[in-house]
Amino acid sequence: MDVLYSFIGVNKKLDRLARDITFTQSINLVTTLSNEHNNSILDRFCLLILQRIQHNIECLTLNSLSVDRVLRTGNYSRLHKLSLVNLPIEMACRIFNDESSLVYIISHQITHLIVTINMDNIAEDILEMFKNVFTNIFRMFRNLIDFNYSWYSDLSYSAKAFIDLPFRPFYASNISCLNVRLNDLNDCICLLNGHLSQLHTFIVEIDWIRKTSVALNNKEIVPNLKCFSLISFRQTIEYDAKIVPLLRHMSKLEKLTLSLIVDRRNSFIDGNHLVNDILSKMLDLHTFIFNIITDRVIIEEEFLPTSDYILRPLIEKGYNAECYTDYSPMNNSQCHIYSLPFTFERMHMLTNKGGDPKTMNFSTI
Structure with a gap:
């Protein structure tokens, strides 16, 4: 956008260059218009530039300004x-709730949509608005293929800001790639139970993995799913009862990503379990990225497995991985197993050797 702004109107040669489709297919106004003092730049862009290049634009990145x-x-x-980046929740509600809105007018031609909400309040009515925006987008954008919906906040992390979906079909069935944050496993199963029949990639962050009231439909689970990523930062005791059966329905996966904290299991989640109970069912799988902690396992120190025992089945399958185990006299043992290189944005470091559990945050490059 800065190039267009500086070239157009200077001379005829630069004017033609700036209107070339190479420069005008993708327009990002977020980096240029960072505050309200850029109104003059936006005015000139809309008045002198936009009218000349509007029919070339295939991708737009905009913010609330x-x-x-x-x-x-x-x-x-x-x-x-x-x-649409960093939208206040009130603006998002207006944009995605009014059939006369400017977004609604172009909704039929949008196949790829990214929406990030700026959450500066976690009151119940605000959280309800956040959920309604998500469901309204599905209703409005009937030709949507790729959808990414998330939120930013300066507030402390709040589980309540996740989406809690209604139990009714409202989904655009053309979606092949979905990246979303959900409240619990009910929501995940609700999305997978046949409504998104074309789903190819499903990237989901779930707050609570606990007992579900929604049953997994054996006949209708997404048949075309090739890439699945499941991340949850809260402890769960439902790994064997809910997560493993869910993964066994995904036999056609080619890429699997798991980041979980499993609590009070009878044994560690190790290479033997991962290979025999999960990976062996996925014959087309070529990429497995994982970061799994098993916490509060009752085991005597003398029977604590070695790193070689934990990792060997994965190493033999060609996966590069690392692990560590920890033991306390209270039989509260832990195991952390993860793939290398480590690509997640955060790592939980659990230890019984003094101090509270720690979380290491990594910035993406």
Whole structure:
């Protein structure tokens, strides 16, 4: 956008260059318009530039400062990818709830959508609005293929900000890639039980993995799923009862990512379990990324397995992995097994050797 802003209107040669489709297929106004003092830049862009390039634009990235003005100004006949970044929840509700809104007018042509919400309040009515935006997007964007929905907040992490889905079909069945944060496993199963029949990639962060009231439909689970990522930062005792059966329904997976903290299991989650009970059922799997902690396992110190025993089945299958175990006199043993290179944004470091459990955060590059 800075290139366009500096070239257009300087001379005819630069003017033609700036309108070239190479420069105008993808427009990102977020980095340029970072605060309200950039109104003059936005005014000039909409008045002098946008009208000339609008029919070239295939991808738009906008924030709360630019979304209304830009969508009102142009006629984007080729637009198919829309990213709306850092929207206040009230604005998101307006944009995705009014059938006369500017977004609704172009919703039929959008196949790729990214929405990030700025959550500055976790009151119950705000959280209900967050959920409603998600469900309304599914209703509005009937041709959606790739959907990423998340939120940012300066507040302390709050589980209540996750989506709690209604138990009714409202989904756009064309979606092949979905990246979303959910409240519990009920929501995950609800999405997988046949409504998203074209789903190829499902990336989900779940707050609570606990007993579910929704049964997994053996006949209708997504048949085309090739990539599945499940991340949860809270302890669960439902790993064997819920997660393992869910994974066994995904026999056609080619890529699997798991980040879990499993509590009070009879034994460690080790290479033998992962290979024999999960990976052996996925004949097409070529990528397995994992970060799994088994906590509070009752085991005598003399029977604590060695790292070689824990890792060998994975190493023999060609996976690069590391692990550590920890023991306390209270028979509260722990095991942490993870793939290398470590690609997750955070790592929980659990230890019985003094201090509270620690979380290491990693910034993505």
